Amino acid sequence: MEINATxxxxxxxxxxxxxxxxxxxxxxxxxxxxxxKNYIDANKTEAQNHKQKAEGLIADKDSKIAEARxxxxxxxxxxxxxxxxxxxxxxxxxxxSAASYFSEEKQSLVQQKExxxxxxxxxxxxxxxxxTTKLMGQGVAFEPLNEHEIEEVMKKNA
Numbered sequence: 001m002e003i004n005a006t007x008x009x010x011x012x013x014x015x016x017x018x019x020x021x022x023x024x025x026x027x028x029x030x031x032x033x034x035x036x037k038n039y040i041d042a043n044k045t046e047a048q049n050h051k052q053k054a055e056g057l058i059a060d061k062d063s064k065i066a067e068a069r070x071x072x073x074x075x076x077x078x079x080x081x082x083x084x085x086x087x088x089x090x091x092x093x094x095x096x097s098a099a100s101y102f103s104e105e106k107q108s109l110v111q112q113k114e115x116x117x118x119x120x121x122x123x124x125x126x127x128x129x130x131x132t133t134k135l136m137g138q139g140v141a142f143e144p145l146n147e148h149e150i151e152e153v154m155k156k157n158a
Contacts, residue, residue, distance in 0.1 A: 121151070
């Protein structure tokens with residue numbers, strides 16, 4: 001095999017062609033691919049950062065909602081307890097007032113009963129004296145009823 005200038009020129013022209021293609025076509029394509037890869041990686045990193053921030057915000061929101069629910073339950077429980085205490089106080093006041101009223105009315109009725117019984121004693125004695133006078137006549141002397149006898153009659157007829 002003989003090495004002549006044609007092979008040598010072909011080899012040199014092939015190397016020049018590869019060098020020119022590398023500078024004109026391959027290197028810009030490789031640069032574009034590298035820029036695109038960097039752009040995709042940056043966007044992916046940014047998306048992951050946004051995702052982490054979103055997850056953090058969601059966790060923060062959930063914790064705030066849980067805290068707000070806890071506080072609202074505490075407020076409702078406190079208000080409910082206050083209302084129960086107020087209700088108990090009002091009921092106790094009403095019971096005390098009613099008991100006092102009934103006690104006063106009972107005392108008043110006892111006094112009226114005693115007053116009525118006392119008035120009836122005198123009326124019974126007077127009626128008994130009148131009946132005896134009418135039945136026996138006016139000139140008949142009799143012994144008036146004493147209080148003990150009147151009380152016995154009233155107890156029997158009560």
